[in-house]
Amino acid sequence: MELIAFGSFAILVALWLVAPSHKGEIVTMEEVKKAA
Amino acid sequence: MENINSGDTAWLLASASLVMLMTPALGFFYGGLVRKKNVLATIMHSFFILCLISVQWVLWGYTLAFGPDIGGIIGGLDWLALRGVGMEPNADYAATVPHQAFMVFQMMFAVITPALITGAFAERKRFKAFVVFTLLWATLVYDPVAHWVWGVGGWLRMLGALDFAGGTVVHITSGVSALVAALVLGRRRGLGSEAIEPHDATMTVLGASLLWFGWFGFNAGSALTSGGLAASAFVVTNTAAAMAALTWMTVSWLHKGAPSVLGASAGAVAGLVAITPASGYVDVSSAIVIGLGAGTICYLGIQLTKRLRVDDALDVFGVHGVGGTWGAIATGLFASSAVNSAAANGLVNGNPAQLGIQLLAVAAVVAYAAVMTFVILKVINLFVALRVPEQDEVLGLDASQHREAAYTI
Numbered sequence: 001m002e003l004i005a006f007g008s009f010a011i012l013v014a015l016w017l018v019a020p021s022h023k024g025e026i027v028t029m030e031e032v033k034k035a036a
Numbered sequence: 037m038e039n040i041n042s043g044d045t046a047w048l049l050a051s052a053s054l055v056m057l058m059t060p061a062l063g064f065f066y067g068g069l070v071r072k073k074n075v076l077a078t079i080m081h082s083f084f085i086l087c088l089i090s091v092q093w094v095l096w097g098y099t100l101a102f103g104p105d106i107g108g109i110i111g112g113l114d115w116l117a118l119r120g121v122g123m124e125p126n127a128d129y130a131a132t133v134p135h136q137a138f139m140v141f142q143m144m145f146a147v148i149t150p151a152l153i154t155g156a157f158a159e160r161k162r163f164k165a166f167v168v169f170t171l172l173w174a175t176l177v178y179d180p181v182a183h184w185v186w187g188v189g190g191w192l193r194m195l196g197a198l199d200f201a202g203g204t205v206v207h208i209t210s211g212v213s214a215l216v217a218a219l220v221l222g223r224r225r226g227l228g229s230e231a232i233e234p235h236d237a238t239m240t241v242l243g244a245s246l247l248w249f250g251w252f253g254f255n256a257g258s259a260l261t262s263g264g265l266a267a268s269a270f271v272v273t274n275t276a277a278a279m280a281a282l283t284w285m286t287v288s289w290l291h292k293g294a295p296s297v298l299g300a301s302a303g304a305v306a307g308l309v310a311i312t313p314a315s316g317y318v319d320v321s322s323a324i325v326i327g328l329g330a331g332t333i334c335y336l337g338i339q340l341t342k343r344l345r346v347d348d349a350l351d352v353f354g355v356h357g358v359g360g361t362w363g364a365i366a367t368g369l370f371a372s373s374a375v376n377s378a379a380a381n382g383l384v385n386g387n388p389a390q391l392g393i394q395l396l397a398v399a400a401v402v403a404y405a406a407v408m409t410f411v412i413l414k415v416i417n418l419f420v421a422l423r424v425p426e427q428d429e430v431l432g433l434d435a436s437q438h439r440e441a442a443y444t445i
Contacts, residue, residue, distance in 0.1 A: 001321035001370070001384070008328045009279075012286050019289045 039125050041132035043262040048130070048137045051257025055144035058250035059086045059151050065243030065305070066155050069298075069350050072235040073432025074159045075442045081154035081166065086147050088167070089174055093143040094118050100179035102129065102142065105189025110180050128188045130260040141257060142182075149178050149206045155350030156214035157221050157422075159232075160429055163437045165420045172412045173213065177405055181209050185397070197397035198371055198379055198390070200269070201258040203313025203363040204401045211357020212402050213409040214348060215341075220413045221422055223347035225429050237298055244301035248277055251308045255315040268375060269315040272323035273308065279324050280307025283331025291335075299335075302355060306334035309359035314367040317379045322370035329366065334359045361398055368394030 063082030067075045089097065095117055103111030115121050118139070126135040150170045157166075184192040185205050192204075199205060226232065234240060255273040259266035284303025289295045310330035311323055318326070338354030348354065368391035371382035381387040413422060423429070428436035435441065 001319070001325065005321040005324040008324060012282055015286050015290065019286070019295070020293045 039127075039132060040134060041261070044130075044132040044260070045134065045137055047262035047266065048133050048141050048257060048260060051253035052137070052141040052144050054250045054253025055141070055148065055257065056086070056250075058144075058247050058254065059083075059148045061243050061246030061250060062148065062151050063243070064239050065247060065301075066158060066240075066350050068236040068239030068241075068243060069155075069234045070158050071232065071432070072442060073434055075235060075239075075434065076440055077163070077433035077437050078154070078158050080163075080438065081158075082151045084167070085151045085154075085170055088170060089147040089150065090143060092171060092174055093146050094139075097146055097174060097179050098139050098142065100175065101146070101182035102139075102187050105183070105187060108189055108191035108194060109183070111183050111187055132261060138260070141260075145202055145206060145254075146174060146178055146182070149202075149210050150174055152206070152210035152352055152356055153214045153217060155352040156218040156348045158349040159433065160221060160224050160349075160423050162421055162424050163433075165416055165422045168416050168420060169412060169422075172416070173409065176412065177209055177213065177408045178205070181205050181401055181404065184400075192397050192400065195396070196380060196390070196393050198317055198367050198394065199313045199364065199397070200316035200367075201255045201312045203309070203360045203367065204397055207309045207312060207356040207360025208364065208398060208401050209405040211353045211355070211360055212405045214352035215346065215357060216406050216409040217413060218346050218348040218353070220410065220417075223345070224349065225426060227347055234298065240298060241301050244304055248304055248308060251277070251312075254308075255312060259316060265316055265376060268319075272318055272320055273311050273315050275320050275323040276311035276327035276330065277304045277307040279327025280304060280310065280331040280334075283328050284335050285331075287332055287335045302351065303331045303335075306330040306355050306359045309356055310334075310363035310366065313360070313363045314370060317367055317371040317376050317382075319370075319372060319375055322366070322372075326363065326366045326370070329362055330359050333362050361402075364394050364398050365391070368392075 059082050063079035067079045070078045099113055099115035100111050103115045106112050121135050121139055123134045125131050125133060130138040150173055182205050184190040185199050251273055252270055256266040256270040259269055281300045281304035285295050285300040288299040307327040307330045310326050334355050337358035338351045341348055341354055369383045371379055372385050373379055373381050380390050383391045
């Protein structure tokens, strides 16, 4: 179980590194609402 | 009184206070998620239930749930209005604390359970129908199921079902009933054609944080003593909540492109739900896996509910029904007698039969809660309309049901 626990946490950390990030484009609340 | 342990008593009463705080915290968690014209009505659901079930529990709820067994199904009426429930311990339930301390700790569980359901019918249920529903549901669903699982002689307890702090009794009953209520009441007006969005995300995050705080009493308090088992339950509770929050945030980030604050809050609650039945039986590594599962499975459950166009307004089924079911199954997988010598092992520790018992308990509680909730709602609807009229829903429940406004600025 310890191995699975360490592995699952490591996967989360790796996913944060590859998760999409905004690159400075302006985001308005209207755009946020439309996206949601 | 020589059997009373002051440390155990102090911890149990403090835990009861922590669990009490969870119900108004839930009001704020839900209150932030609704439109501002419905926030007072939403908070009132939780606050009113705190008052209503506090009285129902001492009059007849406690004896139905924990009174002397009748056929494994229900408690007898011997302890009606707390007759015989005094300052001496009851060794059947908690040998080192006053019987009333155990009773009031359990009261807070009975309070929060129907409050969880209110998220499903938020923004459209008539207050009078809600009052009647809560009283009937607590008496006909919560009290019997609590007896099945926790009461001495209860048939699921006798079968060996493990539920340390209420995965089946609290979360599956409320989650499944929420789904039924959402289906019976129907969708909110305007859903899909106009923006229906949380009016105050900060209120929701605060509510989730207070729920997390109170959950230490919920789970660690369920040890009923102030020793090592309480400490273990405390640690796994915090671990699972954190892991589920991280997981939910990550899954929603990959799915929708941004790390959601509300998602992290909902994920923490999902983790707390899932660890609840397992919290006295599993170690910290299992808690991480349970949190990982909760953050993923509950998120997917909510997406499925939305795809099926069920208006479970505040995702009660996805978080509590799905999370409670995952927690009950995970208990059958990961339970360890090394953590709790009074409990059976789960599948990964060489006892596959425990998983079967857990699945049977889940199926029985799901079926009972679903059927009873449907019947209760249909019967109430014969006398009091469940939904407010269209103009009241458009106006908002704060004004139409309570003649008050949450914000004057």
